[in-house]
Amino acid sequence: MMDKSKLRGADFITSLLLIAFGVWILVQAFQMPMKDTYGGVVNVWYVSPALFPLFIGIGIILLAINILVHAIKTGGYQVFREFLLSTKRVHITEKGYRFLAILVPLLSLVYMNLPRIDFFLSILLFLLFFITVFYFDDFTLLKKLLAFYSIEMGVLFLLFLTGIDQTLTRSFRYTIDILTLGLIMALYLFIRTCIRGKIDYHRKLRNALLISILTPLFLVPVFRFFLRVPLPKEGGIVDILFILYYAIR
Numbered sequence: 001m002m003d004k005s006k007l008r009g010a011d012f013i014t015s016l017l018l019i020a021f022g023v024w025i026l027v028q029a030f031q032m033p034m035k036d037t038y039g040g041v042v043n044v045w046y047v048s049p050a051l052f053p054l055f056i057g058i059g060i061i062l063l064a065i066n067i068l069v070h071a072i073k074t075g076g077y078q079v080f081r082e083f084l085l086s087t088k089r090v091h092i093t094e095k096g097y098r099f100l101a102i103l104v105p106l107l108s109l110v111y112m113n114l115p116r117i118d119f120f121l122s123i124l125l126f127l128l129f130f131i132t133v134f135y136f137d138d139f140t141l142l143k144k145l146l147a148f149y150s151i152e153m154g155v156l157f158l159l160f161l162t163g164i165d166q167t168l169t170r171s172f173r174y175t176i177d178i179l180t181l182g183l184i185m186a187l188y189l190f191i192r193t194c195i196r197g198k199i200d201y202h203r204k205l206r207n208a209l210l211i212s213i214l215t216p217l218f219l220v221p222v223f224r225f226f227l228r229v230p231l232p233k234e235g236g237i238v239d240i241l242f243i244l245y246y247a248i249r
Contacts, residue, residue: 009079011071018064025057027163094139101146105130108153113180116160118235120216121180127212128184132191135204141194148190152183177236221245 032053071077092100105126113122129149133142159165159176168175188209195201220238223229225245231238 008071008074008076010076011067012076012080015064015068015071019061019068022057022059022061022064024161025053025060027161029053029057031163031166097139097143097146101130101133101142104146104150104153108156112153112157112160114232116165116176117156117180117233118177118237119231119233120220120237120241121177121184121235122233123216123219124212125180125184125187127215128187128209131208131211132205135208136195136201138201144194145187145191149187152187155183156180174236 109122109126113125117125129145133145136142159168159179165176168179188205191205192202195205220231220241224231224234224238224241
C-alpha cells in the first residue's frame with residue numbers, strides 16, 4: 001500500500017491539474033451563446049448549451065480546491081516540494097532534441113496554427129523554423145532555435161486557450177495575423193543574431209527564407225484559385241492574394 005504522505009503529494013498535483021481542467025471547461029463554455037434568436041424565437045439563458053459545461057467546470061474546480069486544501073493541510077505540498085528538489089535533472093540527448101525539433105512544429109502547425117492563423121503565415125512560420133534548424137546542421141543552434149520557437153508557440157497557445165485571440169479578432173479582424181507576422185520577424189531576427197559572423201549560415205538563411213515564402217505563395221493560388229479548395233484559415237495574406245487575383249483577372 002502506498003505511503004499516505006506520498007498520497008497527499010499526489011493529491012496536491014492532481015488537484016492543480018483538475019483546477020486547470022475546470023478552468024479550461026469554463027473558458028470553452030463561455031464561448032457558447034447564453035441566449036440567441038433562432039427563426040424569430042428568442043431562447044432564454046436557462047436553455048443555453050453552456051449551462052451544463054458551466055456546472056461541470058465549476059463543480060470540478062470546487063472539488064479540486066477541496067482536495068488541494070486537504071493536501072496542503074496534511075503535508076502534500078511539502079512532499080511534492082521534496083520530490084521536485086530530489087529529482088535529478090532530465091538529460092535530453094541530441095537525438096531527443098532533434099525529435100522535439102520535428103514534433104513541436106508539426107503539432108503546433110496541424111493542431112493549433114492552421115485552424116486559427118492565416119494559411120500563408122502558418123506555413124511560412126513553420127518552414128522558416130523547420131528548414132533552418134536542419135539546414136544549418138548545428139546542434140547548438142538547434143537547441144537555441146527550438147527554445148525560442150517553443151516560447152513563441154507557447155504565447156500563441158495561451159492566446160488560443162484563454163480566448164484572448166477571439167477578443168482581439170473582434171476588435172480588428174487581422175490582429176492575430178499581425179501578431180503572427182511579428183513572431184515570424186522575431187524568429188528571423190533571432191536566427192540572424194545567433195549566426196552573426198558566419199557567412200555560410202547567412203547564405204543558408206537567405207535560401208531558407210526564400211523557400212519559406214515561395215512555398216505558400218505557390219500553394220495558396222493552386223489550391224484556392226485553381227482547384228477551388230477552401231483553406232483551413234483564410235486571413236489577411238490570403239485576402240491580399242484574392243485582391244491581386246481578381247485585379248489581374
